[in-house]
Amino acid sequence: MARYATLLLVGVILALVPLTTGGSPYYSRITTLMLVLMVYAVAFNMLFGHTKQLFLCLGALAGSSAYLSVVLTRELGLSPWATIPLGILVAGFLGGLFSYVSVRRGLGVIFLGVVTLAFSLIFYNLVLGLRELTNGETGIVTQGLGAGILEGPRSSYYMLFALLMIALVLYSALMSSRVGVAFRALSDDELTAELAGIDVTRYKVIAATVGSLLMGAGGAFYAYYTGLISPALFSLISVDIVVLITLVFGGMGSLVGPVLGGAAVTVIDELVRPFGQLNVLVYGALLIVLFLAFRGGLVAVLRKTAKLPIP
């Protein structure tokens, strides 16, 4: 019950946000980007929060989906709504593949990290290298490609809001089914879970596929919303690090963690923005401090101080 009440509360609060910003394009952009970050964090929560799969290619997954959709739309003159699902599926397939191979080959944390890091750099260099299709570093203008509803300030906010709510509902549905039980078991101890008859490979691949599908969806929506995509938007520092910080800050393995973290990181980002390059330093320091001293995240703090059973 607490889960559905929380979902409703989160939904109502986020749905009312555009009314409070009073149509300012600046705040409208910040809040929409906050939703993108929250979607990414929900996706990463499945991967890392529940099944301890540290993917260092979140940006590349979102970027693969975004670039595939945009390039196909532009080159073949298709509607974005036909190519977005394709991009999402490819991201999901790639994530599932990495997970399957890593579980099958018995790769530990380090090797999965290195494989996905290598993929993320390969993606980056491919986008730079395939200049005729991607315009390299300059990027592609996505405005006016036909995804009208994702371009207007208010309609795009509600599209991403809908995506986030779908992600959260999907997440809670999964967590209250057998899959959730399996996730909890294998995040405690994989060997014990395997011995208890849980198909560890299957559930890790499920987590990775669903997470990567969500990354792909977030990436594709973001691509059409932001108007211009370039490889820098999907790099390690602009996606992976920020999402990692968001998830840990909010609270790993919880329903509202990604939402709280997304709000907190958006605020921090706005505070640091005037100082230019400072954000790299701040994110690095945050990553260290959070992992050393704040591993439960905001959710754990709220649970303790307000004595609420926050899901």
Place this chain on the structure above:
Amino acid sequence: MVPILIDGIVYGLQLSLLAVGITLIYGLGGVLNLAHGQFAVVAGVAAALLMGNGMGAAPASFLGVAAAGIFGLLIDRSLLVPAYRYRGEERLLLGLVLTLGLSFVIDGYLNLSHPNVSLTIRLPMPSLTVLGITIRSAAVVTSLLAILAFGLLFLFLRGTLLGKAIRSIIQNEVGAELCGISPSRTRTLIVALSGLLAGLAGVAQGLFSSLGTEMGVEFTILALIVAVVGGVRSINGTFVAGILLGVVNALASYYMGAYVTLIILLGAAMLTILIRPSGLLAYWT
């Protein structure tokens, strides 16, 4: 063809030098150091700042390399202490995240405070001719330095008691501890030593062309690729893998261009992990 191969071997020696620290820290400390390239940059920036204050190139480089060693020592005694409290996967994970954070802190700090500092060392004689082949003297100097460093490292690990102790920890940390070897003290030594080696590679980059504050990520990635292909626990493997990938890099960038080259190197690392996680050259070494 021959000049390309020589270029490849020269570059490969630098890659080995850069990567061996990752192998040492991973093998001994169980931490994959994602801030390793930044150690090299710290040495380069320190040397450049000293040279900017009027110091000669040789003493400045020496102090720069020493600065990277001290930096490694400090990091081991501060940032990595919480990671060492855990063992196995937990330590790997925490170490990975902490050093990733550290790499961004160093990059962010250097780009903010010293945005235009770069290290360029010019030798008095730009090139030599040996057997009809012209070689840049910087290539000769850096290769000799790398070979000297590796020679000393092998002598240290094979010939001294401390080296034996280090190899025993690489094989089995708990077993070594039961024999009365203190893993934490040897670990500090190794992280400092890795800092020195990375620093040497950083200064060598300054000899070749120039080293800027933004090159840390690139160094880390290259070092990681080499360490992975060599098998992240084998020092011999890292040495051979560095030279091999240096030659591959030279051939590929001559015949195919820069983007494809990096993709080939990254692909090699990915394939190594998938086919033979203990390193492509694991049998051979």
